[in-house]
Amino acid sequence: MKKRNLVITAVLLLLTALIAFFYLKDRSQPPRGNLIILDQGREIPVDPFTLPLSEVKGTTVNGKGEEKEISGKGVSVRDVLALAGIDDGNYTSIRVISSDEYAAGLQAEEIASGKTTFLIRDPAEDGTEKIRLIVFGDSGSKRQVKDVERIEVIK
Numbered sequence: 001m002k003k004r005n006l007v008i009t010a011v012l013l014l015l016t017a018l019i020a021f022f023y024l025k026d027r028s029q030p031p032r033g034n035l036i037i038l039d040q041g042r043e044i045p046v047d048p049f050t051l052p053l054s055e056v057k058g059t060t061v062n063g064k065g066e067e068k069e070i071s072g073k074g075v076s077v078r079d080v081l082a083l084a085g086i087d088d089g090n091y092t093s094i095r096v097i098s099s100d101e102y103a104a105g106l107q108a109e110e111i112a113s114g115k116t117t118f119l120i121r122d123p124a125e126d127g128t129e130k131i132r133l134i135v136f137g138d139s140g141s142k143r144q145v146k147d148v149e150r151i152e153v154i155k
Helices: 002-025 077-083 108-113
Strands: 035-039 042-046 054-061 067-076 093-098 103-107 117-123 129-135 148-154
Touching: 035 077, 054 129, 067 077, 077 093, 077 108, 077 117, 077 148, 093 108, 103 108, 103 129, 129 148
Parallel strands: 035 148
Antiparallel strands: 035 042, 054 067, 067 117, 093 103, 093 148, 117 129
């Protein structure tokens, strides 16, 4: 019985490794500080912080109802999309995706205001800077995405 379990475990590990290899082989990874915007099969690399930075200040609420003050420099998601040549009205929503594949959806109306959805610099433990999505007025902070790598435009 133990030998059979060992064989099954080994086969499952091998299968998992193969799936991970083929998935990661085709996945684009932007240089640090940049992100990729996916629009109808096109991959558009952008550095959001080449845009003029503005003060991003406000309060977010986590799932426990605790408030957290956010203060820093950043850019609106609307401006980042415009940097990639994607204007208001050319999409219905977007998905913001992190390096660990966590994703959050934003509606075009939220983005168009330019006042609630921002990308800010997020210092990492290793001294580098990552990109973080901040959504003000969002209860539960479920759409606060750390280490943003991609934005998928949905028409």
